[in-house]
Amino acid sequence: MEEIVSDAYGEPISAGAAPHAGELTVKFENAFDLARIETLLRQARDRGGPSVETVCTLNLVAIHFSAAQYEKARNALEVAATLHPCRIVAVIADQGTQEESLTARLSVVRTGGAITLERIVLSATGRAVRHLESAMMGLLRPDLPMVVVWGGRPQGDLLRRVVESADRIITDSGARPPGYLAETAALLAKGAPIGDLAWARIFPWQSLAADTLDVPDLREHRGNIRRARVVCAGAVGAEGLLLLGWMQSRLKRLEVEIGAEGGADVEEVSSTPIPRAAPIGLGHVKLLEFVAPPATFTLRREKGVLISQVKGDDDGYCAHRVRLPPEMPGRLLALELKLLSGRDELYAQAVQAAAKLLAART
Amino acid sequence: MPYAPEHDEVPNPLRAGLRADSAPEPCAVVIFGASGDLAHRKLVPALYNLAVGAHLPAAFGIVGVSKSAYTHEEFAREMREAVGRFSRTRPVDPEIWQDFAAGIRYVAGSFDDPTTFVRLRAQLDELDRTRSTRGNRLYYLATPPSTFPTLLKQLKAAGMINPPHDTRFTRVVIEKPFGRDLASARALNRLVLETCDERQVFRIDHYLGKETVQNLLVFRFANSIFEPIWNRRYVDHVQITAGEELGIEGRGRYYEESGILRDMIQNHVLQLVCLSALEAPVAFDADSVRDEKIKVLRAIETFDTPEQVARNVVPGQYGPGSVAGADVPGYQQEKDVAKGSRTPTFVAIRLNIRNWRWDGVPFYIRSGKRMPKRATEIAVHFRRVPHALFGEGSAQPNDLIIRVQPEEGIALRFSAKVPGERFRPQTVSMDFRYGTTFAAASPEAYERLLLDAMRGDQTLFTRKDEVEAAWKIVGNILKVTESSEFPAPYPYPAGTWGPAAADELLAQDGRAWRRL
Numbered sequence: 001m002e003e004i005v006s007d008a009y010g011e012p013i014s015a016g017a018a019p020h021a022g023e024l025t026v027k028f029e030n031a032f033d034l035a036r037i038e039t040l041l042r043q044a045r046d047r048g049g050p051s052v053e054t055v056c057t058l059n060l061v062a063i064h065f066s067a068a069q070y071e072k073a074r075n076a077l078e079v080a081a082t083l084h085p086c087r088i089v090a091v092i093a094d095q096g097t098q099e100e101s102l103t104a105r106l107s108v109v110r111t112g113g114a115i116t117l118e119r120i121v122l123s124a125t126g127r128a129v130r131h132l133e134s135a136m137m138g139l140l141r142p143d144l145p146m147v148v149v150w151g152g153r154p155q156g157d158l159l160r161r162v163v164e165s166a167d168r169i170i171t172d173s174g175a176r177p178p179g180y181l182a183e184t185a186a187l188l189a190k191g192a193p194i195g196d197l198a199w200a201r202i203f204p205w206q207s208l209a210a211d212t213l214d215v216p217d218l219r220e221h222r223g224n225i226r227r228a229r230v231v232c233a234g235a236v237g238a239e240g241l242l243l244l245g246w247m248q249s250r251l252k253r254l255e256v257e258i259g260a261e262g263g264a265d266v267e268e269v270s271s272t273p274i275p276r277a278a279p280i281g282l283g284h285v286k287l288l289e290f291v292a293p294p295a296t297f298t299l300r301r302e303k304g305v306l307i308s309q310v311k312g313d314d315d316g317y318c319a320h321r322v323r324l325p326p327e328m329p330g331r332l333l334a335l336e337l338k339l340l341s342g343r344d345e346l347y348a349q350a351v352q353a354a355a356k357l358l359a360a361r362t
Numbered sequence: 363m364p365y366a367p368e369h370d371e372v373p374n375p376l377r378a379g380l381r382a383d384s385a386p387e388p389c390a391v392v393i394f395g396a397s398g399d400l401a402h403r404k405l406v407p408a409l410y411n412l413a414v415g416a417h418l419p420a421a422f423g424i425v426g427v428s429k430s431a432y433t434h435e436e437f438a439r440e441m442r443e444a445v446g447r448f449s450r451t452r453p454v455d456p457e458i459w460q461d462f463a464a465g466i467r468y469v470a471g472s473f474d475d476p477t478t479f480v481r482l483r484a485q486l487d488e489l490d491r492t493r494s495t496r497g498n499r500l501y502y503l504a505t506p507p508s509t510f511p512t513l514l515k516q517l518k519a520a521g522m523i524n525p526p527h528d529t530r531f532t533r534v535v536i537e538k539p540f541g542r543d544l545a546s547a548r549a550l551n552r553l554v555l556e557t558c559d560e561r562q563v564f565r566i567d568h569y570l571g572k573e574t575v576q577n578l579l580v581f582r583f584a585n586s587i588f589e590p591i592w593n594r595r596y597v598d599h600v601q602i603t604a605g606e607e608l609g610i611e612g613r614g615r616y617y618e619e620s621g622i623l624r625d626m627i628q629n630h631v632l633q634l635v636c637l638s639a640l641e642a643p644v645a646f647d648a649d650s651v652r653d654e655k656i657k658v659l660r661a662i663e664t665f666d667t668p669e670q671v672a673r674n675v676v677p678g679q680y681g682p683g684s685v686a687g688a689d690v691p692g693y694q695q696e697k698d699v700a701k702g703s704r705t706p707t708f709v710a711i712r713l714n715i716r717n718w719r720w721d722g723v724p725f726y727i728r729s730g731k732r733m734p735k736r737a738t739e740i741a742v743h744f745r746r747v748p749h750a751l752f753g754e755g756s757a758q759p760n761d762l763i764i765r766v767q768p769e770e771g772i773a774l775r776f777s778a779k780v781p782g783e784r785f786r787p788q789t790v791s792m793d794f795r796y797g798t799t800f801a802a803a804s805p806e807a808y809e810r811l812l813l814d815a816m817r818g819d820q821t822l823f824t825r826k827d828e829v830e831a832a833w834k835i836v837g838n839i840l841k842v843t844e845s846s847e848f849p850a851p852y853p854y855p856a857g858t859w860g861p862a863a864a865d866e867l868l869a870q871d872g873r874a875w876r877r878l
Contacts, residue, residue, distance in 0.1 A: 053793060055795075083800065114795065203381065204416075208385075210376040210380055214374055214377070214387070215387065216529035222372040222375060223372040251375055322416055323458065325415070325416050338381070344381075
């Protein structure tokens with residue numbers, strides 16, 4: 001049974017955490033005072049001693065439209081930040097509240113004697129949201145790349161300049177209805193440096209497919225792949241479309257098919273502290289099959305393991321099995337932050353192909 | 363690089379541009395010396411961690427081979443305990459372990475006995491059938507060097523080594539020491555290459571698996587600002603230190619045979635010299651990198667006479683002393699060490715690299731046991747400024763320090779003005795700490811190297827000519843220092859940075875060791 005994923009399908013990049021202690025909160029009247037914010041941040045840095053080093057590799061800008069959204073994303077942002085020391089500038093633009101307010105929350109995190117995370121959370125409500133962009137731009141650390149984690153769509157002109165001047169914009173197509181891929185394709189066509197957590201989610205599928213074609217006895221099928229099929233869990237999702245789009249962009253004259261069956265996994269409550277692979281979510285990929293006559297390559301997910309099997313080949317056997325990496329907040333974001341500027345060409349081609357597939361389906 | 367495609371082969375259309383590394387092909391890892399320390403402390407924990415990181419193919423198996431009598435289950439149980447104690451990731455994940463242990467087998471037997479290899483072969487065939495390991499074999503020789511010839515001959519006689527072009531790969535990983543002098547290294551190389559092709563031989567030096575050692579290549583060749591000053595015009599001298607707090611830890615018998623020159627200098631320290639001094643390789647692949655390392659080794663001036671050795675080499679041996687606040691015995695009081703032993707536990711050497719880039723820049727290397735602390739680093743000391751604008755001796759020369767362990771990182775020392783009315787320079791340090799900047803846990807050296815061996819990437823393994831060139835340098839020194847006419851090693855108290863003669867070696871040149 002297939003259904004189209006609704007608008008309520010997802011939210012900006014998620015994971016929750018309680019606010020940290022030791023955070024300094026400052027309220028402003030008419031506009032943010034950037035000099036004061038920097039002074040207070042310096043004081044926060046100096047609290048650990050006069051010559052504390054700061055390690056910073058990028059400006060990580062996170063854009064949210066409510067405090068709840070930010071709190072949900074906070075843990076993932078901070079875990080990713082431990083792998084990529086940075087200055088996080090989180091912007092919360094709450095236009096839904098009538099009252100105007102401007103608040104900054106500041107804190108630093110030390111690791112091994114050095115400051116590895118500076119955290120600035122700028123919140124604005126009501127009409128005051130118009131001040132957010134210029135304040136945020138003034139608080140970036142110079143010379144370092146700016147990566148924007150973007151959960152939603154630009155609302156009018158608000159924050160458009162931030163997105164336009166970013167070295168990289170990271171979104172999550174998997175958290176939105178797949179139709180948004182067409183919009184992403186249009187932005188990529190204009191050269192937007194977009195990254196995507198949905199893309200990072202399908203890395204294991206791509207690796208396994210490529211590894212299977214590297215098996216010596218199976219290399220003969222490389223030039224002969226004719227058809228590919230993807231099955232998603234419960235509904236066709238962005239990951240499935242990206243996976244198929246990637247196949248189509250790599251292989252000429254490939255017939256493709258996408259569908260959905262079954263449903264998402266019921267999330268198990270883990271009884272052990274050892275992290276496991278994320279359960280199969282709505283729209284996630286369950287199966288990839290490609291045919292190079294007479295051989296059929298089937299890659300399927302069974303809980304935390306991906307299995308590839310080959311039928312119709314002379315040798316006919318199980319080709320590979322790989323364990324999916326354990327899911328931790330921020331893991332996918334940290335993977336995407338390995339590329340700090342420019343476009344991932346492979347992704348751009350996959351999105352273009354996925355958008356065409358979508359258009360053909362509708 | 364997982365494999366080299368044949369000329370007429372269609373390139374893998376799904377591989378291009380992928381950010382993830384390829385997984386190794388299905389294979390069985392055979393550990394000879396499976397009941398030993400290395401298998402327990404390093405090899406099996408490293409393989410388990412590769413499983414945790416989803417880097418192993420699930421079509422994978424391990425066969426332990428040694429004399430001790432175990433059943434498969436007993437061996438797997440012992441490995442489970444070893445992983446629980448020595449693994450980088452703990453606690454052991456029962457689900458991953460269950461998968462991992464399902465591929466563990468054990469064969470008991472003597473390496474001299476051909477029936478051991480008949481049973482091993484049957485066991486590997488069984489893994490091919492039940493775990494789909496496809497006839498791919500990685501033989502790990504975690505055994506004393508004296509067993510290498512027997513093992514290799516038996517493997518060959520049992521038909522267990524496929525030719526290099528076979529689709530079922532055979533690779534052999536050989537642990538150090540690779541020979542004990544140039545003649546024995548050559549003999550071993552001959553024997554190895556009678557059995558396998560050089561492309562199948564992986565001579566391991568675990569220093570090359572360390573992140574910071576690999577970072578040295580990135581630091582030198584991914585930054586344009588250092589290359590112009592990385593030569594005799596700007597560098598005054600280079601100091602390489604590899605010191606350990608530990609003594610010989612009960613390995614008296616081994617150490618009496620090896621000493622510091624064989625244990626550290628011939629392999630680890632000369633590798634650090636190579637990576638510090640090599641020219642930019644034409645490509646980042648196994649042969650291009652190793653070609654450049656061999657050029658450095660060949661350019662190192664060898665000491666052909668006792669006078670040259672006496673002038674440039676300071677051997678030492680620790681006596682009783684105190685390390686980290688505890689009294690420790692001297693080397694000659696250690697178990698299995700002969701009274702009056704002349705084995706050096708410390709050495710300082712002045713090396714000259716006779717090539718266009720480095721001629722006239724001494725490389726001072728030192729390595730020792732029972733030093734005040736564990737420290738391995740490369741320090742590049744730059745020349746002084748030509749004119750002392752702020753007063754004679756006021757500005758210290760710049761140093762660039764690459765710390766290999768512990769606290770892996772890089773520090774640059776430069777002069778800054780002390781705040782105040784006068785121009786008074788003071789040396790300050792700009793520090794990059796690996797662990798702080800990249801909070802991701804680094805893999806253990808053995809994880810990286812085992813994975814590379816499974817993938818067939820030899821970049822971080824030493825080649826035949828490299829091993830022989832290193833032995834030529836060290837062999838000439840050994841020939842002199844091991845002769846009875848050469849003075850006994852200089853004594854130094856445990857817990858110090860070696861004998862005073864090591865300080866004099868630099869003092870003769872108007873230099874001093876860095877205080878660590």
